[in-house]
Amino acid sequence: MTRKKREINTSLLDSVTADMLGGGDNLDFFHDDSVRVERILLELVRPDPIQPRRVLPEQLHYKFHNNQLTPTQSLRELVQMAQVSARQQGRPFSNVLELLPDPESETENNDHKFSPEEDTLRDLVHLAVTIRDDGQVNPLTVVDMSQGVVRQYRIETGERRYWAAWILRDFIPGYDSNGMIDCIVVPAEGSSVFRQAKENTARKGLTAIAMARQAALLLLTVHGYEIPNHVVNNDFYRQALDLDLRGKREYTASILSAMGGLSKSQFRRYKALLQLSDDALEIADRTNLDEGKLRYVTQLSVEEHHEMLLHITELGLTVKQIKEMCEQEQSKSELNEDHLIPKQALQLARLMRTSNDATASDLIDALLQKDKQPEIALARIRGLKQLIEDAELHLLSGMKT
Numbered sequence: 001m002t003r004k005k006r007e008i009n010t011s012l013l014d015s016v017t018a019d020m021l022g023g024g025d026n027l028d029f030f031h032d033d034s035v036r037v038e039r040i041l042l043e044l045v046r047p048d049p050i051q052p053r054r055v056l057p058e059q060l061h062y063k064f065h066n067n068q069l070t071p072t073q074s075l076r077e078l079v080q081m082a083q084v085s086a087r088q089q090g091r092p093f094s095n096v097l098e099l100l101p102d103p104e105s106e107t108e109n110n111d112h113k114f115s116p117e118e119d120t121l122r123d124l125v126h127l128a129v130t131i132r133d134d135g136q137v138n139p140l141t142v143v144d145m146s147q148g149v150v151r152q153y154r155i156e157t158g159e160r161r162y163w164a165a166w167i168l169r170d171f172i173p174g175y176d177s178n179g180m181i182d183c184i185v186v187p188a189e190g191s192s193v194f195r196q197a198k199e200n201t202a203r204k205g206l207t208a209i210a211m212a213r214q215a216a217l218l219l220l221t222v223h224g225y226e227i228p229n230h231v232v233n234n235d236f237y238r239q240a241l242d243l244d245l246r247g248k249r250e251y252t253a254s255i256l257s258a259m260g261g262l263s264k265s266q267f268r269r270y271k272a273l274l275q276l277s278d279d280a281l282e283i284a285d286r287t288n289l290d291e292g293k294l295r296y297v298t299q300l301s302v303e304e305h306h307e308m309l310l311h312i313t314e315l316g317l318t319v320k321q322i323k324e325m326c327e328q329e330q331s332k333s334e335l336n337e338d339h340l341i342p343k344q345a346l347q348l349a350r351l352m353r354t355s356n357d358a359t360a361s362d363l364i365d366a367l368l369q370k371d372k373q374p375e376i377a378l379a380r381i382r383g384l385k386q387l388i389e390d391a392e393l394h395l396l397s398g399m400k401t
Helices: 010-014 058-065 071-088 116-134 159-170 193-202 208-222 234-242 245-258 264-275 278-286 302-315 319-336 343-353 360-371 374-400
Strands: 036-041 140-144 153-157 180-187
Touching: 058 071, 058 278, 071 116, 071 159, 116 159, 140 159, 153 159, 153 180, 153 193, 159 180, 193 208, 193 245, 208 234, 208 245, 208 264, 208 278, 234 264, 245 264, 264 278, 278 302, 302 319, 360 374
Parallel strands: 140 180
Antiparallel strands: 036 180, 140 153
């Protein structure tokens, strides 16, 4: 997929100040005269299709945003998926309230391993009941996308509360919903991916894959890429693999702060997860696998990602076991390759697959540590540059034939 770049929304980026992204209550945002709080019909509100967090399972996410399912139909399918999983584990339910912990029970389901669909539904039902009992304490933040007399709002923050409101309306017996939801409304030009990112990381934690998508969205924004208003596939986020913080140093602090105060190396590791295949990304996101387990999988060939993820989830492998398995697979792949390939070339190829973790200054420091003299280090850099240019021409020539 190719996306054309656009002029960076300077009003949006200029608003990313230390006050907004630091601690506190974002007072400037809430005191802005353009911001208003309204009660809006649920039917007029839509989730952000490129929101890094996936509330719905992947297949339902795409169906919903492609208008193949209504909100109620999406949740009904989620309930059915959770019911199938629960029935297979000998804990069938017919009412979503049965998913909640029983306060009278002294032996709660701590030993039960719930499916991802059950966990998602339990979380949303719990939130729905909290809203029912205590009221909607936190309004959604929505962007006014209305055109003429047609009113429409896109969620910037609070998608879990949106789905909980639908559950409360259509799936909680005895609750008389008026179909309205409290929203802080901001104009279209006042939307902020930074505010969305900060909300994502401040509340219920993102999965490692959602963190990767969040990192990509922030990078794509500051580098001036067009951010679409429709659902996208993983290739959209993968464009960020060619981008880095060094290209936009003036936004580095804001991006890392919006991501929950990550270090640069942590940011790079999360972004690197976008190298995983589509199937692997879905499994990792669905099962909430840690970045520490996934980083080793990215070093394998794309064809091996899916199978390795299945091993990890089915066998419950530890980080140490995953590292050892991935290293073994790498060794097998190298042994199966042409044995005439020089060892140095194989080592260089392996290093290039993980080069995102190093900077130019890191390379210079390493060369000077070994060779001591800048002139020798420069000669080695020029030799490597010529080798890579020759390799590029050779590869391009082969692609044309």
